[in-house]
Amino acid sequence: xxxxxxxxxxLIKTRGQQVTLSCSPISGHRSVSWYQQTPGQGLQFLFEYxxxxxxxxxxFPGRFSGRQFSNSRSEMNVSTLELGDSALYLCASRKNTxxxxxxxxxxxxx
Amino acid sequence: EDQVTQSPEALRLQxxxxxxxxxxxxxSGLRGxxxxxxxxxxxxxxxxxxxxxxxxxxxxxxxxxxxxKESFLHITAPKxxxxxxxxxxxxxxxxxxxxxxxxxGTRLMVKP
Numbered sequence: 001x002x003x004x005x006x007x008x009x010x011l012i013k014t015r016g017q018q019v020t021l022s023c024s025p026i027s028g029h030r031s032v033s034w035y036q037q038t039p040g041q042g043l044q045f046l047f048e049y050x051x052x053x054x055x056x057x058x059x060f061p062g063r064f065s066g067r068q069f070s071n072s073r074s075e076m077n078v079s080t081l082e083l084g085d086s087a088l089y090l091c092a093s094r095k096n097t098x099x100x101x102x103x104x105x106x107x108x109x110x
Numbered sequence: 111e112d113q114v115t116q117s118p119e120a121l122r123l124q125x126x127x128x129x130x131x132x133x134x135x136x137x138s139g140l141r142g143x144x145x146x147x148x149x150x151x152x153x154x155x156x157x158x159x160x161x162x163x164x165x166x167x168x169x170x171x172x173x174x175x176x177x178x179k180e181s182f183l184h185i186t187a188p189k190x191x192x193x194x195x196x197x198x199x200x201x202x203x204x205x206x207x208x209x210x211x212x213x214x215g216t217r218l219m220v221k222p
Contacts (some may be wrong), residue, residue, distance in 0.1 A: 006133070031208055043154075043197065043212040056207035090153050095209055098140060101153035 002026065003101035004093050012108045018079040020107045025072050025093030031055075032074040033099065034066060037088040046089075049074055080110045111201050116213035121140045123188055123220050131183040131196055131216045143181050144210065145174050146197040153222030154197055157183075188220045 005024040025032050033056075034046040046056040049068035064070040072093075078085055085110050086109045092099040117206045123129055142161055146154035160176040166174065167174050171192065173184040183196055195217045199210040200222045 006153075018189055033208060033210075035210075035212075037127065042214045043199075045209045045211070048207045048209060050207065056209045058209070079142075092210075098156050099144070099208065099210060100156055101146075103153045106151075 004091055004100055006089075006091050006102035006105050008105060010104065010106045010108075012110060013081050014110055015081055015083060016051060017081050019081060019107060020075055020077045021089055021091075021107075023074045023076075023091030023093075023102060025074070025091075026095070026100060029093035029095045029100075030072050032041050032072065032095045033092045033094075034074070035078050035090045035092065036060075037090055037104070038086075043090070046076065046082055078107075085109050112200060112211040113211035114211055115199055116196075116197055116198050116216050118216060119214065120217045121219070123185075123218070125189055126187045128186045130185070130186070131218070133181040133183070133198030133213055134179060135181070135198075135213075136179075136201045137200045137202045137211075141201045141203045141205065143176055144199045144201070145172075145181070146185055148195045148197055148200065148215070154176070155165050157196075174209070188218075190220045190222050193218055193220045208215055 031050045033048040048056040052068045068074045088104045090104045092101045115134045117132045145157040146152045158174040163178045195215045197215045199212045
């Protein structure tokens with residue numbers, strides 16, 4: 001059974017640019033959540049999508065946005081990148097209780 | 111506001127030296143407490159879910175327990191391959207979705 005797939009695995013962007021990250025959940029999972037992981041703040045919740053609707057949102061600025069498609073695949077977008085946005089971005093999918101994470105996208109903003 | 115605190119931040123053990131990791135939490139109604147293992151550069155790997163005080167779950171050398179205020183991850187006779195960061199997270203009852211609040215993690219190093 002395939003796990004959660006995130007693309008790309010690594011990304012380098014310049015301040016002010018925008019970026020789009022992709023997440024393909026485990027087949028049959030309709031809930032997709034996004035998290036940001038940094039050494040200083042740990043894992044922080046960004047938002048969750050279920051059946052193409054945002055169900056929950058963390059305490060992040062409006063530059064962070066996301067969406068979910070009818071096949072449950074999800075994308076997150078960060079506009080006007082700042083140096084502090086450098087982090088590991090993790091996607092998690094779930095069907096019932098347990099959340100299963102992808103390998104993450106390592107974003108470096110220079 | 112939901113809070114999760116893990117201790118210690120780092121733990122060095124000799125192979126075979128058993129120990130416990132602590133996860134203290136404050137949540138307005140616990141829907142579930144989760145333990146994950148994370149290796150460097152990888153996403154968290156699911157280990158256990160605990161739902162109510164008194165519950166225990168085991169997997170190989172790991173055993174997770176839950177009280178009303180904290181959870182412990184007991185590691186029995188650890189091996190070097192158990193070296194990783196262990197993360198604890200809670201999901202609150204008043205959470206409309208599946209948001210998890212994570213602790214800072216415990217970095218475990220097991221020396222041969």
